[in-house]
Amino acid sequence: xxxxxxxxxxxxxxxxxxxxxxxxxxxxxxxxxxxxxxxxxxxxxxxxxxxxxxxxxxxxxxxxxxxxxxxxxxxxxxxxxxxxxxxxxxxxxxxxxxxxxxxxxxxxxxxxxxxxxxxxxxxxxxxxxxxxxxxxxxxxxxxxxxxxxxxxxxxxxxxxxxxxxxxxxxxxxxxxxxxxxxxxxxxxxxxxxxxxxxxxxxxxxxxxxxxxxxxxxxxxxxxxxxxxxxxxxxxxxxxxxxxxxxxxxxxxxxxxxxxxxxxxxxxxxxxxxxxxxxxxxxxxxxxxxxxxxxxxxxxxxxxxxxxxxxxxxxxxxxxxxxxxxxxxxxxxxxxxxxxxxxxxxxxxxxxxxxxxxxxxxxxxxxxxxxxxxxxxxxxxxxxxxxxxxxxxxxxxxxxxxxxxxxxxxxxxxxxxxxxxxxxxxxxxxxxxxxxxx
Numbered sequence: 143x144x145x146x147x148x149x150x151x152x153x154x155x156x157x158x159x160x161x162x163x164x165x166x167x168x169x170x171x172x173x174x175x176x177x178x179x180x181x182x183x184x185x186x187x188x189x190x191x192x193x194x195x196x197x198x199x200x201x202x203x204x205x206x207x208x209x210x211x212x213x214x215x216x217x218x219x220x221x222x223x224x225x226x227x228x229x230x231x232x233x234x235x236x237x238x239x240x241x242x243x244x245x246x247x248x249x250x251x252x253x254x255x256x257x258x259x260x261x262x263x264x265x266x267x268x269x270x271x272x273x274x275x276x277x278x279x280x281x282x283x284x285x286x287x288x289x290x291x292x293x294x295x296x297x298x299x300x301x302x303x304x305x306x307x308x309x310x311x312x313x314x315x316x317x318x319x320x321x322x323x324x325x326x327x328x329x330x331x332x333x334x335x336x337x338x339x340x341x342x343x344x345x346x347x348x349x350x351x352x353x354x355x356x357x358x359x360x361x362x363x364x365x366x367x368x369x370x371x372x373x374x375x376x377x378x379x380x381x382x383x384x385x386x387x388x389x390x391x392x393x394x395x396x397x398x399x400x401x402x403x404x405x406x407x408x409x410x411x412x413x414x415x416x417x418x419x420x421x422x423x424x425x426x427x428x429x430x431x432x433x434x435x436x437x438x439x440x441x442x443x444x445x446x447x448x449x450x451x452x453x454x455x456x457x458x459x460x461x462x463x464x465x466x467x468x469x470x471x472x473x474x475x476x477x478x479x480x481x482x483x484x485x486x487x488x489x490x491x492x493x494x495x496x497x498x499x500x501x502x503x504x505x506x507x508x509x510x511x512x513x514x515x516x517x518x519x520x521x522x523x524x525x526x527x528x529x530x531x532x533x534x535x536x537x538x539x540x541x542x543x544x545x546x547x548x549x550x551x552x553x554x555x556x557x558x559x560x561x562x563x564x565x566x567x568x569x570x571x572x573x574x575x576x577x578x579x
Contacts, residue, residue: 147248148199148269151238152190153226154183154255156208156216157506169337177504178343180216182334183255184423184503187217190253191424192262197269200247204238215510218420219410232300235290243295249273251291253280256333258346260288264328277318277325279311282333286310289328296321351428351500354448356383358427358499361405362417363387366435367394369539373435374403380444383427387435388417396435414491415508415515422502431496432516436539438466439494443534447496450530458497458523459530460489467540475552484531487524491516492538497523512572514562 155162163175170178187203194201202222205213210223228234235252242250249272253260257280264280268291271278277296280289285308290299298321303313318325334343359382363370370387377385387400390412397407410420418432431447433439440446440461450459463479465472483489495516505522508515523529542551554575561571 146198146200147246148197148272149202149242149247149250150190150194150199150265150269151202151204151242151250151252152183152187152255153204153234153238153252154186155179155206156212157183158207161207163335165336166334166340169340177506178334179255180506181347181500181503182258184217185258186253186255186260187221187423188426189260189262189265191220193265193269196262197266199269204234206234212510214411215416215419216507218408218423219416220408220420220423231305232303236295236297236300239292239295240297249291249293251278251289253289254333256335257282257288257331258334258343259331264289264331268328271326275326276323278328279314279325280328281311281330283330284308284333284335285312286333287314288331288333290314296323347500351498354429354451354498355444356427357429357431357444357447357496358383358422358425359385359431359433360418360421360425361385361387361400361433361435362390362414362421363392363396363400363435364390364412365392365394365396367392367396367399369436370396370399371403373433373438374400374405376438376440377433378404379441380439382431382444384425386421386424388421390414390417413512415511418515419507422499422507425499428499429496430499430502431494432491433494434492434538436541437492437494438537440534440536443494443532443536446532446534450532451496451498453530455527456530457501457527458495458520459532460493460495461532461534461536463490463493464535464537465540466537469540472540480531487529487531488517488520489529489531490520492536494536495520501526511568513568513575514558514571517559517562 157176157180159172159176162179166175190201202224204224204226206226213223226234227237239250249269251268268278268289272291272293276293278291279287282288298317299314303310332342359377385405386408387405388408388410389397390410400407408424410417422430450456463476509518558571
């Protein structure tokens, strides 16, 4: 079978509190249920992306709720997004299969986002099965299925079934037998849908956080050819698990230089918040560190970050602030910035913010904002616990201060923060910043 004709479809929803994982709201609350849905979706998407990259198959995300723009901001720009079409789950799956086969796909698999034990190996086996069998199902332990794959459209599979009940798999097998279609069955896996499923999720979640030393560094970049090599050399000195440069459409040599320095380069639409979210979706480490492309990490940064996150009540951390060039007022600026970071727990993005990937996923990543995205994110973190101030200095470029001067840059920054708290829209703040530049 031509793998280019294989299609993998992930069914999920935009994580609006109160609209997802509703059966878990009594146990977790609306926000907690939405946070769990975010993590389950991202876990499943990671397995799907691995399979799509290995097989060269088409990966699509069919979503309900939100918009394509909001889905892309949450899950990155690396997939094809389509709004689900139909009145219920059966109609929506039927439409997805019908469209896929109409577009000349030869093997189509639909998966949900509720099964954290679903792996890339399961998906590979499902596609391999469809090379010789007309159908494959992945049974869920609640009586439904977490995966269905077909080599031809069978509309009767999606009619007359009461979705969300314990008889979904049995009814589906009966319909297949009536159509003289013998499916292959994958291993039975648990869904996370009900309060009694939460202990299984807790075990899976805890296992994923045991190795905080798997550190993923995410660098949003746009035309940073003059800075990126030095930034990556300093980052590689800490032997991180991976370095992901998310390029927002550079017209210089940034992507090529990043690859030469050993980084994985991922394209994305420009915008630091979207680029960082895109990188986080691709990350596989248990700890993630967001690094500006003009900032050098200090020696020993990885050990210091992991040690900080291992302390009780620490939800995130950042390094001391240092500027790479001398100018009048530099020492005062560094002192006041570090004082704010230490006492107010308000580090900024050029101090290299790090945290557990699980917490980043629960929070939904950086907000869809053209400016102040790191400030808004830190405010959310601060409500959850302590933000550690690591006593090692991340050294950032002084180009902002060289361009506008110490007083001008400080004034603009103060106005941005004041405007944000006064309710000025981030879009208007971004326009003000561009005028200053």
